[in-house]
Amino acid sequence: MERALRVTHEWFAHHSGWAAPDVDTLAEWAADGMCRCPDECLVSPAGCCEHGLASWALVLEAQAAEDRRRYLRRGSTGPRT
Numbered sequence: 736m737e738r739a740l741r742v743t744h745e746w747f748a749h750h751s752g753w754a755a756p757d758v759d760t761l762a763e764w765a766a767d768g769m770c771r772c773p774d775e776c777l778v779s780p781a782g783c784c785e786h787g788l789a790s791w792a793l794v795l796e797a798q799a800a801e802d803r804r805r806y807l808r809r810g811s812t813g814p815r816t
Contacts, residue, residue: 739783740797746773746788756791765792 747753753773756764764770769777770792776784780792789797 736781736783736789736793739787739789740793742783742787743773743789743794746786750774755795761792761795 750773756771761770765780768779770780770782770790772778772784772786772788772790773794774784774786774788776786776788778784778790780790783789783793
């Protein structure tokens with residue numbers, strides 16, 4: 736998964752105009768047991784496509800985890816102004 740996330744972030748750097756799907760779209764895909772990658776390939780929610788890109792579910796899950804880590808690190812040193 737780490738490699739797929741790296742490949743996906745490299746893809747983001749070279750392709751403009753992409754946008755993460757909204758929560759409702761992710762929920763619809765999950766209900767269907769599928770997901771898309773940023774290049775529109777269909778994969779499982781925990782998968783990556785033949786081009787090496789991670790699913791949007793994995794990308795957004797990794798981003799949320801990073802946001803939580805940053806929040807906890809910031810919270811452990813007190814509020815920043």
